[in-house]
Amino acid sequence: MRSGYFKETVAExxxxxxxxxxxxxxxxxLIFVVALPFYFGLYGISLITLMAISAxxxxxxxxxxxxxxxxxxxxxxxxVLGAYAYAxxxxxxGWPPIIGFALAGIVPAFAxxxxxxxxxxxxxxxxxxxxxxxxxxxxxxxLEFDGLxxxxxxIFVNRPTIFGYAFDTDAKLFYLxxxxxxLTVLACLNLRRSRIGRAFIAIRDNDNAARVMGIDLRAYKLxxxxxxxxxxxxxGALYGIFLSFVTIDGFPLLLAIxxxxxxxxxxxxxxxxxxxxxxxxxxxxEITSAIFGMFGETxxxxxxxGAHEIKGLLYGLVIILFLRLQPHxxxxxxxxxxxxxxxxxxxx
Amino acid sequence: MTYLxxxxxxxxxxxxxxxxxxxxxxxxxxxTGLLNFSQGEMSMIIAYVAWSISTGxxxxxxxxxxxxxGFAILFALAVERIAIRPMMGEPILSQIMVTIGLSVIFRALxxxxxxxxxxxxxxxxxxALVDFGGIQVRVAQIAVVVxxxxxxxxxxxxxxxxxxxLAMRAVASDDGTxxxxxxxxxxxxxxxxxxxxxMSGTAGVLFAIAFELSPSLxxxxxxxxPATILGGLDSVIGSAFGGLIIGVAENLVGGYISSSLKEIAxxxxxxxxxxxxxxxxxxxxxxxxx
Numbered sequence: 001m002r003s004g005y006f007k008e009t010v011a012e013x014x015x016x017x018x019x020x021x022x023x024x025x026x027x028x029x030l031i032f033v034v035a036l037p038f039y040f041g042l043y044g045i046s047l048i049t050l051m052a053i054s055a056x057x058x059x060x061x062x063x064x065x066x067x068x069x070x071x072x073x074x075x076x077x078x079x080v081l082g083a084y085a086y087a088x089x090x091x092x093x094g095w096p097p098i099i100g101f102a103l104a105g106i107v108p109a110f111a112x113x114x115x116x117x118x119x120x121x122x123x124x125x126x127x128x129x130x131x132x133x134x135x136x137x138x139x140x141x142x143l144e145f146d147g148l149x150x151x152x153x154x155i156f157v158n159r160p161t162i163f164g165y166a167f168d169t170d171a172k173l174f175y176l177x178x179x180x181x182x183l184t185v186l187a188c189l190n191l192r193r194s195r196i197g198r199a200f201i202a203i204r205d206n207d208n209a210a211r212v213m214g215i216d217l218r219a220y221k222l223x224x225x226x227x228x229x230x231x232x233x234x235x236g237a238l239y240g241i242f243l244s245f246v247t248i249d250g251f252p253l254l255l256a257i258x259x260x261x262x263x264x265x266x267x268x269x270x271x272x273x274x275x276x277x278x279x280x281x282x283x284x285x286e287i288t289s290a291i292f293g294m295f296g297e298t299x300x301x302x303x304x305x306g307a308h309e310i311k312g313l314l315y316g317l318v319i320i321l322f323l324r325l326q327p328h329x330x331x332x333x334x335x336x337x338x339x340x341x342x343x344x345x346x347x348x
Numbered sequence: 349m350t351y352l353x354x355x356x357x358x359x360x361x362x363x364x365x366x367x368x369x370x371x372x373x374x375x376x377x378x379x380t381g382l383l384n385f386s387q388g389e390m391s392m393i394i395a396y397v398a399w400s401i402s403t404g405x406x407x408x409x410x411x412x413x414x415x416x417x418g419f420a421i422l423f424a425l426a427v428e429r430i431a432i433r434p435m436m437g438e439p440i441l442s443q444i445m446v447t448i449g450l451s452v453i454f455r456a457l458x459x460x461x462x463x464x465x466x467x468x469x470x471x472x473x474x475x476a477l478v479d480f481g482g483i484q485v486r487v488a489q490i491a492v493v494v495x496x497x498x499x500x501x502x503x504x505x506x507x508x509x510x511x512x513x514l515a516m517r518a519v520a521s522d523d524g525t526x527x528x529x530x531x532x533x534x535x536x537x538x539x540x541x542x543x544x545x546x547m548s549g550t551a552g553v554l555f556a557i558a559f560e561l562s563p564s565l566x567x568x569x570x571x572x573x574p575a576t577i578l579g580g581l582d583s584v585i586g587s588a589f590g591g592l593i594i595g596v597a598e599n600l601v602g603g604y605i606s607s608s609l610k611e612i613a614x615x616x617x618x619x620x621x622x623x624x625x626x627x628x629x630x631x632x633x634x635x636x637x638x
Contacts, residue, residue, distance in 0.1 A: 073448075310460075
């Protein structure tokens with residue numbers, strides 16, 4: 001009986017794929033994603049687009065919270081910055097969307113340094129507080145600079161045309177989001193196996209030990225913050241395009257909670273977990289409304305009037321229940337299942 | 349001059365609200381090392397319950413006070429027992445996430461159980477205006493300042509003289525040793541939660557009387573963060589004064605600089621404090637720096 005997988009060299013350990021079988025599965029997965037829009041109607045496509053955007057945002061937050069162990073409630077701030085960077089450069093100034101996307105990453109990344117420098121000097125929960133504060137400050141700044149941002153009325157965003165190809169239908173927009181999602185997965189995987197990624201994990205697991213090993217805590221926490229905000233900013237721009245409208249009302253604080261909930265549900269620190277969590281959490285209100293729908297019209301009515309509240313209630317419950325009962329999230333369940341499968345009939 | 353005095357007096361009143369909530373943050377942080385992100389939401393729920401009691405009965409302030417204090421204690425104990433206690437010993441990240449989860453749940457519950465509209469809360473003479481040499485102040489605003497000083501005095505005596513206060517200080521400085529010395533840490537934690545709910549509930553109710561009752565009341569909790577950070581996260585009394593300072597500063601900014609900056613003045617102050625004096629004005633210097 002096989003007692004486990006053994007990796008003998010570092011190269012084997014950091015390889016992205018370790019067998020032909022795995023590569024075939026990845027290929028099947030990609031084909032599945034490409035095929036998805038053909039099976040869904042308009043509503044389904046918008047739902048899977050939203051899942052993909054949330055997954056990108058969650059992967060961004062994962063760098064900071066999952067790998068480096070810093071809680072951030074400023075997800076919305078960086079999404080707003082990214083969305084506005086894209087909207088202003090592309091719609092107001094007429095720059096090409098590809099530069100808009102680059103700016104949507106770069107602007108939040110630099111803004112994160114401003115938030116990060118004071119808060120990363122301290123341990124623990126201070127980052128949560130300052131990032132929360134930054135979310136409010138950013139919203140106020142958007143309202144304040146209304147010459148640039150149109151204030152509370154927001155900016156209309158068209159579907160982008162990149163290299164002469166117009167992503168004008170919902171299905172095409174999904175492909176764009178899925179492609180950026182794929183790039184994000186690759187970027188995260190490669191970051192994870194680099195020196196920087198290992199440093200992040202070291203900081204999370206034991207910052208004193210990490211420091212003794214020669215990791216500059218402040219610099220690496222800032223790297224984590226910047227990388228995270230870069231990706232989150234791009235997810236914000238995509239969300240703006242998805243809504244076809246960028247206002248601060250489009251980015252409620254609930255998005256920050258949602259991103260944290262996605263990480264907890266999926267399993268902290270795992271990229272696959274972030275994707276699974278996004279699918280689960282974006283799908284959750286749909287499943288709930290389907291279940292409520294079985295209870296007749298009044299239940300349905302109740303659900304549609306309080307949609308935002310029900311969402312908040314579900315996110316809160318999911319966060320607490322997962323932390324209580326399954327702290328390693330869906331990925332933890334998957335690992336347990338895998339282990340049970342390999343080791344069966346023995347338990348350990 | 350009158351304008352300045354008006355700004356100062358309303359600043360003190362709102363500052364007292366922040367101060368009471370900031371004290372609730374600090375007392376939980378001090379006895380359990382946990383920052384309760386759902387404090388503002390708890391204070392909002394208690395205010396809503398008080399409103400329901402006052403409209404359901406004839407509005408006798410004593411009945412409302414007793415009813416809402418009783419509810420606050422039971423509510424806090426239930427939250428502590430159901431959600432927080434099982435998470436003890438888990439990483440701090442998970443504990444904070446639980447309180448964040450609670451805050452979203454409470455916010456949703458208020459809109460679902462009551463409604464999303466603002467209400468006027470009228471209780472006894474709380475809405476009446478009092479003239480202080482040309483400055484109009486509401487009774488509830490005076491009441492909240494008085495309550496803050498009552499709370500400060502109460503907390504000070506409690507920590508200084510009572511056996512339980514001593515236990516709480518022992519738990520704050522080293523809970524392992526405190527447990528070895530026979531202090532029941534669970535009970536200390538329960539007391540901290542109950543006390544914090546009563547204080548922040550009082551703040552919420554008085555705020556609702558002086559201004560209005562609406563589902564955005566939870567914002568008070570967010571505004572009280574700067575106050576606790578300014579006063580020092582582990583300093584209960586310092587947080588109260590932090591609240592007064594933040595309230596006055598916010599009003600002065602709103603009155604003299606720009607009304608939109610008023611909303612974020614506190615948050616800007618947080619970032620400044622964390623840069624200069626991260627342990628706050630009255631906190632202990634043991635907060636670790638990098």
